[in-house]
Amino acid sequence: MILGIETSVEHVGVALGDHRGIRAHALVASDRRHAESLTPMIQFVVRQAEATMSDISAVAVDIGPGLFTGMRVGIATAQSLAWALDIPVVPVCSLDALALNANTEDITVAAALDARRGEVYWALYRMNGNGQEPQRITEPVVSSPEDMAIHLADRAEDVVCVGTGITRYEETFSANPWVRVLGGETQFPSATAVVSLGTAALIDDRGIAPHAVEPMYLRAPDAEINWKTREGAR
Secondary structure, three states, rough: EEEEEOOOOOEEEEEEEEEEEEEEEEEEEOOOOHHHHHHHHHHHHHHHOOOOOOHOOOEEEEEEEHHHHHHHHHHHHHHHHHHHOOOOEEEHHHHHHHHHHHHOEEEEEEEEEEOOOOOEEEEEEEEEEOOOOOOOOOOOOOOHHHHHEEEEEOOOOOOOOHHHHHHHHHOOOOOOOOEEOOOOHHHOOOHHHHHHHHHHHOOOOOOOHHHHHHHHHHHOOHHHHHHHHHEEEE
């Protein structure tokens, strides 16, 4: 049984699944109160699945890129649970989980999250079938939406785009006739996707020790950027 934790975006998601699929899941629009929401949600999902904490054999956690505070809360919680239960952690990239929302095959998928400051986190994927682990065409990067749009235009191929990094700058991408933008619930990675990817990783023995988990930072935290900006203005 795998516990999935999703805290890299504004929402907080928790899911619990096993070989039969997702047993229970919960989602809260936390308004960035990730720390206050996460532990009660884990307890709720375990109860809903009619399980106990000792039934959990691994914790899959979104390591970003995304909101720095949310990522740290999710990773710290996953590490604490893994240490307490003596089980492995499975790191999951938020963009990998987001790509699953495209629910498509044989077409390129662009997954992008709003990185604030006029930038997006993004990567391109080939999908291997519904619910299966996507194959990265490019590694996750951070750039302006314009640079991402140019990259997509240069590829000159049909692409399905998902995520807040697309919908926030939709005018930038919709000018490309090859692009199809998905909205609605496809804008955010989900805890159920984290469980799905965690399951695939465990089959390949890609679980790791809690201390080895590292967040995927593609740029310096906003607080660090603000500090350097203030120092440079003096």
